[in-house]
Amino acid sequence: MKLIWSPETATKAYIETVKTCEKFKESGVAELLAAMAGGWEAKLIVEAWSYGGPIGTSIGLAVAARHTCGRHVCIVPDERTRQEYIKAIKDVAAPPPPIPEVVVGDAAAAMAALGGGVDFLVVDYNRRDFGRVLRSASAKVSSRGAVFACKNAWQRNVSGFRWQWALERGTRVVRSVFLPVGKGLNIAHIGSPGGSGGVEGSRKGPSRWIKHVDQRSGEEHVFRE
Template identity: 30%
Template structure:
């Protein structure tokens, strides 16, 4: 996964909004698309709780179009596969590859070591095990969990929980030391601040690094 591309992130974000035809504020899928495209991910894995979430899947299709990458969607069974294909139609048929099986086992296999990003539905059974396995994928992989508000208060999941849509959990692992990194890749602690424009009602998210004085 190469350096951050603001152009890719912006284009994917705007295309996702147009594809979703939203009349209200952007949801989690647009931010997922921007993050995946911005990091130039070439191989992204989507782990679904049931049938493929059409908004999340299409957001990854947009990102893959921007980076020239591909998407692998892991489903539990044939029923979910049929429902997913019906929901997506012809969108992304040349980019999405469907795989049926146990997500935790599949993510632990050698094939998925090349993945740059893993996106997981937090409502899936055994999310804890799947998320932990996903963090071991790739050299410098990024792991995103959507519908993350359902796991609020669970300290076992490392990462930044962003108050976007139904919650977006962002975690990144650097293979050089095996530790979780914040999304910027720095070792400094940070927090997210939300400010609401009193005139438009729009929410703006700012990432603020905590300053730490040098020891004497």
């Protein structure tokens, strides 16, 4: 399946998230992920939320799901976290976004219960089971591939993190990048099962090269969008 990138949907999701999340201070994380999920035209957006964590990203993903006519599912470990998550969503200034589907339980069981293939995943490094979430999600990637994003990357040893170590064996990482947004974002484009999953062969327009400088190490990274 060819990759479709929708600048219009990305822009709409970004602008609405900016307006909705004005009172949250997540350093642009919510807006960036909303735009990415919208532009990717994600039909199944999954997030793994931690108790007491910021809710801005969840709002952005809910906005993106509305613009893509997709599903937004949140995986939480227990009933206490589920109640806190729903309360946080409802406390957003009116009008609140639609309440996402909430699945309670172990990461592997929750992923198995989703039904469809994952297009877009956001997981918090602060979750104790973040590794299990990544492995379980990599076994449920949609037929066109997926985007995986890990928040709060500064909480871990960024230089020591390797996507291939965290994902199901045989999962192909088409490309990855670390962004110093918020408390750090690790983002990877996961190839489709048994296919190329890449964008170069399906793009009609020219590729765009982006330069990113790690603000801590000063290391420069160049990747193609």
